[in-house]
Amino acid sequence: MAAHRRPRQRTVHRTSARTAATIALAGAATATGWDGTGHAAPEPTPAQVEVTVDRLYREAEAATEQYNGTKERADAAERRLERLRDETARKEERLGEARTALGSVAAAQYRDGGLDPALRLALSAEPDRYLDSAARIERAGDRHATAVAGVRKQLREIERLRGAARVEVASLASRRAELKRHRATITGKLAEARRLLSRLTEPERAHADRSAGDRDTLSAGAAEASNPRAAAAVAYAYAKLGSPYVWGATGPNAFDCSGLVQAAYRSAGVALPRTTYAQIDTGHRVSRAELRPGDLVFFYPGVTHVGLYVGDGRMIHAPNPSSPVRIAPVDEMPFTGATRVT
Template sequence: MAAHRKPRQRSTAGTSVHTAATIALAGAATATGLDGTGHAEPNLTPAQVKAKVDQLYQEAEIATEKYNGAKEQAEAAEQRLGTLRDEAARKTEKLNSERDALGSMAAAHYRDGGLDPALQLALSEDPDGYLQGAEFAERAGSRQAASVDRVRKQLREIEQLRGAAHIELTSLSSRQAELKRHKKTITGKLDSARRLLSRLTAEERARLGQDTGRASRVGAREGLTGSPAAPNSRAAAAVSYAYQKLGSPYVWGATGPDAFDCSGLMQAAYRTAGISLPRTTYAQIDAGRRVSHAELLPGDLVFFYSGISHVGLYVGNGMMIHAPNPSAPVRLAPIDEMPFAGATRVA
């Protein structure tokens, strides 16, 4: 989500594609702190506004990747919980069948003049208490003892499944609470950016909009002309997908097909090539073989900032396709507009 640029002072006339951040959003005319809490900051220049917005976008993107990771963990916990519950249901059904069989034995014993104590306990409202006693097996015949042993085993298995399900439910609840915290952080910082951007005049927005359009046209021309070929068919498929998604909106947490965040775009691009990538930038950088800046080939994932909070898809000629932030759609951009943190070749 960050408006990605190396941290250095620049005049607004020389801004690149990310000056779109200064024209695309509107909100209350209030400057904000980094925690998203508004407070007055009079007399900010457009360059100062942009610098603060850039920082808010970067911090929001860090929170977005944490959100994505928590969401992935929550979905995995939910799937495991469902599997455990299904297995417990199957074992409970089997247990009921075994107890029905013991019920038939009990009826036969009753007709013959009495109910075996073991069967009384096995069919009681408290079978767990019954199974604590060891003497029941000695009082039952071999067939009955085998049936009761199966009941005992099934009860224990069901209890283990319930314990595991409780652990997964606790994990799921924790991840859901984490999701809420990250979502609050993200929305707070984006609201702060909107309030800051509202301080720009119509004239400033128009001037910055002209600069942005020029930078975008140059970037597209450089990216589409004379690009080297991808090293293999999978990388080529990922690059092709990314080009097809140029202009798609940025939506934090989105993985396509119509909107993306930065890591979601990478995941979707390589999914079309038959490669499953992890959800977050932190995991994607370890999903393949690390390559240096000098070794980059089309299809490589390129990562930025010391916290590995942003990723793009390298397409050649020093250019990448990435999903920048809410103020800018999926676009071509130079990889040197952000602090380079590493690259990975996954195909």
């Protein structure tokens, strides 16, 4: 019985193997298109590429604003660390001087400290003079104690400064790691956008590239700036039309969106914060209907983009790496809010 069963097992095994191979081959044929139809993902249309590139640019700009904010905090931490180090060095120098003075006092006391004061008085040829000297020695001892207390206080202060410096060093290291992450995000998004744009023809890229926005002057009926500083900021922005977008840049020859706005007002003698998140809280809010040239206009729910309103429903802004500084309608992006710098 056993001898008859073995051939059947081999037959069943070969049959199962053939069946499995057939199924696997059929599946492979379907996946690879052997049936003549193919199932590879179709190439995106130019319109889909444009939508995806716009999304990538927005995400890169959000990461850029995070980078800018982190860099601002890192720079502040670096300045605090430098001040702490300078202060520590000054205090260590004063501590060295105090220690030298204490060493001189201690050496003098050691040289003169061999006799008991009462015996010195008994042996003194001039007791009155010795009593005066003893009083001076006692006062010197008080000064010595004060000096020792001063040194101890300086040591504690130096240790406090060193502890604060250690905290700043750790903060700075954390900020630099964060900058690296934001930089990687930005460069990754921009590289993907460039890759997608490279698939398009020249006419298609021209359509997707918003650098073709108009650079016309404003109409004669445009509103006046709210104050001379705003007018100066608008004039600066006009002078920078056509400048390239570079993430993290604040001029004078390249800008990102918040960098352009900051540079424009810096030229007017006004110091604005670095990021869109902080700029929107500068001055006071105005409604869209109240906009006047020089107002800051913000876009997207995360407040990730800013432009400088120039009147007639338009703004000057630094859009993205494929578009230089240009004039664009305020309606071009989802409006979030506006601020008037005062």
